[in-house]
Amino acid sequence: MAPDLNKKLEDEVEKYRQTQNDMKKFVTQQQQLFITKTENEFVKQEFENLDSEANIYKLVGPVLVKQELGEGKETVEKRLVYCEGELKRLASLMKDTEKKLEIHREVISKIQQQIATNK
Amino acid sequence: MSAATASAPSDQQPAGLSMAQIEQVRTQLQSDIEMLQSSIQRLQYAQEGFGESMLAVSRLPTNNQDNSLLVPLSSSMYVPGRLSDPDHVLVDVGTGFFIEMRPKKAQDYFKRKHDYIQVEIDKLQKVLYDKLLTRQQINGIIQMHLQQQQQQQQQQK
Numbered sequence: 001m002a003p004d005l006n007k008k009l010e011d012e013v014e015k016y017r018q019t020q021n022d023m024k025k026f027v028t029q030q031q032q033l034f035i036t037k038t039e040n041e042f043v044k045q046e047f048e049n050l051d052s053e054a055n056i057y058k059l060v061g062p063v064l065v066k067q068e069l070g071e072g073k074e075t076v077e078k079r080l081v082y083c084e085g086e087l088k089r090l091a092s093l094m095k096d097t098e099k100k101l102e103i104h105r106e107v108i109s110k111i112q113q114q115i116a117t118n119k
Numbered sequence: 120m121s122a123a124t125a126s127a128p129s130d131q132q133p134a135g136l137s138m139a140q141i142e143q144v145r146t147q148l149q150s151d152i153e154m155l156q157s158s159i160q161r162l163q164y165a166q167e168g169f170g171e172s173m174l175a176v177s178r179l180p181t182n183n184q185d186n187s188l189l190v191p192l193s194s195s196m197y198v199p200g201r202l203s204d205p206d207h208v209l210v211d212v213g214t215g216f217f218i219e220m221r222p223k224k225a226q227d228y229f230k231r232k233h234d235y236i237q238v239e240i241d242k243l244q245k246v247l248y249d250k251l252l253t254r255q256q257i258n259g260i261i262q263m264h265l266q267q268q269q270q271q272q273q274q275q276k
Binding site: 036039040042043046047050054055056057058059060064072076079 | 228
């Protein structure tokens with residue numbers, strides 16, 4: 001009985017570790033998205049303060065291309081919407097992963113108790 | 120140990136926590152402090168960049184002055200040239216966008232960024248200061264515990 005339980009424990013701990021790794025990846029992605037979002041918000045602010053006569057340029061590879069202020073604003077706005085969507089998706093993914101982690105923890109503790117009482 | 124005790128110094132009940140828990144809190148505090156210090160350093164570095172840009176723009180010659188300069192073609196070769204339009208500068212505002220501005224506007228932009236970073240640095244410094252204080256308190260508590268332990272050991276002899 002005990003060896004089976006020990007194996008079960010090992011499996012559960014392994015699953016827990018994998019879920020933790022997933023969580024870490026999500027956190028990193030979230031941080032990256034925050035950075036991108038903030039950067040785009042800065043640019044949006046700067047664009048708001050410009051009048052329509054101002055010239056803006058976009059860096060496309062090694063080339064600086066002149067752009068319409070309206071187009072630039074649109075591009076930034078689209079990026080912001082994308083970031084927010086991704087952040088929301090990540091947030092709900094992270095909530096689910098947190099729940100998974102909690103379930104793993106409970107299972108692990110139950111198995112540990114069983115092992116203890118069987119001794 | 121609950122996460123709450125690690126991040127709310129005012130809630131700590133020193134007498135109620137065991138030595139192991141206090142050690143854990145101290146380790147957590149230490150890593151928080153290090154993270155804050157490195158963040159503040161990175162912010163200061165970025166701030167310096169904006170300060171230098173401000174300086175660079177202020178040194179631009181106006182149309183009435185001589186605006187000849189040397190342009191680097193490689194790391195060891197320069198060619199003489201002239202600044203064609205000292206009235207406009209292209210400012211990198213992030214995410215691949217550049218805005219054409221007058222030098223004065225560019226300086227305002229850099230000053231704004233510089234000041235904004237200062238505000239953020241100040242916020243972090245406040246948090247850092249609180250954590251440093253808490254760490255001091257915890258070190259004091261640990262000291263007390265150690266002394267008590269020593270006294271107990273001496274009495275048992």
